[in-house]
Amino acid sequence: MSDEIDRTVLPIRRPPFTGTASQTLAGSDPDWGLIGHAKAPAGAPNVLVVLIDDAGFGNPSTFGGPIRTPHYDRMAAEGLRYNRFHVTAMCSPTRAALLTGRNHHAVGMGGIPEFSCGFPGYSAMLPRDAAPFPKVMQGNGYSTAAIGKWHLTPEGEQGPAGPFTHWPNAWGFDYYWGFLAPEAGQYDTMIAENNKFIGVQEGTDGKPFYFPEAMTDQAIDWLHGVRGHDGEKPWMLYYSTGCSHAPHHVAKEWSDRYKGQFDQGWDRLREETFERQKALGVVPEGTELTPRPAEMPAWDSLSENSKRLFAHQMEVYAGYSENADHHVGRLLSSIEEMGELDNTLVVWIWGDNGASLEGTPTGSFNEGTMVNGLPLTDQEQMQLALKWGGLEAWGTEMMYPHYSTAWAWAGNTPFAWGKQVASHLGGTRDPLVIRWPAKIADPGGLRSQFTHVSDIGPLILDLVGIPQPTLVDGVEQQPMTGVSFAESLADAEAPDVHTRQYFENFGNRAMYQDGWWLSMRMPRIPWRLDPEMLKTFAPGVWKPDEDPVELYYLPDDFSQARDVAAEHPEKVEELKALFWEEAEKYHVKPLLSGFAPFFGILPPIGTNSTTTYYGNVQNVAPGLVPRVYNRSYTITADLQIPEGGAEGVIVADGTHLGGFSLYVEDGKLKHTYAFLGVFEYRQESDGALPSGDVQVQVAFAADEPKPATPGDITLYVNGEQVGKGRLEHSVPFGFSGYSGLDVGQDNGLVADRAYAAKAPFAFTGTVKKVVFDVAPHLDADDDLAIHTHARQSDTVRGVNG
């Protein structure tokens, strides 16, 4: 195909037949171009987009941070650093904006895919009029792949029944390998490949599985495969790490590299980072370091115990992050070995939002405690850390760790706040490095144009010579709102092209225009989603225009240190009005749609309360697991037990840090309920199970249908009660953000460490079917209460993504 073809309409039209077709081959002349494929524009380079998760402007050494990132440093030295690059303050919204080149609300991703709300900006349903740029590249002759974290598929669609219109392949990727969830254990990641979950994978070369390593191997294998197939076809690879999102899982050898390096605490670390940033020039002269919010404790106020624990939290986080840099380095080396690095446009974003404040001030041995609203003191956190292996286990599969809020704040130096807080640069400004020798004349240079994550798609299309399509699959396209800043690659003095941008995540808002930034932070701290806090924002109570505002002029105030709202009331009003205009245009309204369930605004209640799994169904995604929370339920299994007995797992969900398992061991029916790693409740049958066709059941009788309800557990065999016990606490929101339900075995980390040595502890009889009934005794009011809480749960789980 020539470059004269119309690339504004996709798929690119098949060229007309230019040969001759006679009655027979005699006299016929083939047109070999007919069987060709759309080809990329001549000279179009490969494209590598790297996205690091949950990280801040002051994390990597490339931007003055304490975490050694030599490969990021190298890309910056051979390319450009952008120090005014912005993301949304949340995971999925940034990813949607990145891949579509449009504002997140405009493509339905104002919230998160765990909760689809019935407003256009919050449906989590990618509209067909917003074709992602990888799909555009795919249609223009690129091989495309996405490897790693996804977090853009509505939770209710993450199963074999689909639909698959929101899975990665449908976003324009020929190949996908990674996890769909907001986060995942790095040692037992539940992997999806293309349109199917393939579950937890084995390690290679005798080593245990580790996601960062495995995803890099997958990426390299894919590149090798593409190049082996076609020596010239350009590729586009989206490499999206699970790091540095919780759980902070990394081998000790990596965290040991930072031993003692954070003993000075977060206040001093901020100062040290800031000094390095000034020395590097990534913050301009005159920048001020913003002060610590009152919600975060001064390092000097902590006990020695807390200091030591917290310092180790950051050692692990730093090792985890450096490990991510290491694996990107492996990928880059592979591309270099193929001789293609200089013909690859590398776009590397260090953070889809600012570093995460969601660890609570203490940090946690299990992020799930925060997700489930379980408040723990620092003393309790230490006790539980001790229970699961002590400091040596922080970073291992025994925990699901998240560091203290204040470390995240330190990682966002020099800015205030962090993830979720769209009103401030701590949540919205992250490092960007671009390397492409063909265009960049001053390697190692710094760029300070105001840029936004939605600009990346338009930039890439611009640089590779592909126009933004107006029609895709017959659907007229909404224009990309991002703007190519290609000119700035060659010209440090190129003018800003992105001059207006709104920001909004979960009610926190900002309006930027021509250097002015109006911050409208709702008075909610990111780690609190409790009713007391939320009632302040109920419909009719919260009046967003009455939120306190701050005004900054960023050209003179890089870090938002000098609030000039009082001096420019007219600018405040102007930007407030402009925000609402943008909100109208891009479906931002109604604000707080993502929190709608907290205010009784709910999708219709489903009528089906039973789920049946025939045979050994595996790897059921967390969002599709029957909602055995805050209510009575039964799990009934029909088994075939051979003479001599059987053992193994009948059905299990989650891990030892949140989950349950119904299993047979020593001839007895056993049930374990893991309450977030805090308590374990175990029950077992009095006697041995019979052989032959056997029906077993575990029944939970909730004291009342309310969050975290206690209740009684009863075990039955063939209708006869054989055991009982009590759950003094039950999990209110969710066992795990990533670990799936399995029938007939317990994949990945098991729900009861007692049988960990036998994992996956496959059932040696036959599980014919398992039936969940989550509404055995509910009346209509109870059902509504449960439904309300379930939808709130969806929101809470996704907020951390």
Next chain:
Amino acid sequence: MSDTEYDVVIAAYLIPDLAHDDFDALVRLVAEKELEVEGVALVTVDPDGEVAVEETGDHLGRKGVKLGGGVGLVVGLFSPPLLAATVVGAAAGGVVAKFAKHQVSSGLGEKLGGALPPGSAGILAIYDRAKTDLVTTTLVSAVRSSTAEIDGGGAKDLKAALAEAQAGMGGG
């Protein structure tokens, strides 16, 4: 024989250094005769799981008793040789050991060992009950601790108290 009544405390530490600090403070109290103990021991578990028992010696110095990683603390702390020499014996300047003649095999060690993961530490002390507050404030960096009264002077009494204290270490 003294009429002093004793308690036993088991304290677990996330940070071994801080256990050392508390242990030294406790020993200092004994040296300064502000506290009477029948025995006090510091147990550390290194990152590889190797257990070491450090105890107050004849001169209130510490000496390490290295144990294999597979050796439970029941052996380290309460098997006959160490019971006398390490824990209850000549601690704190040669106090006559009230429980020294008894052999105690409480099973505490396995349980305590289970509660002390690699990289952690624990302190066990048998002390004058009247000084409970002093001991509590001295073991300031303990992540978790549990105390039990020793009702008499026999091995069963000590064993029962140890079991009670150990039970208090359970749960979250």
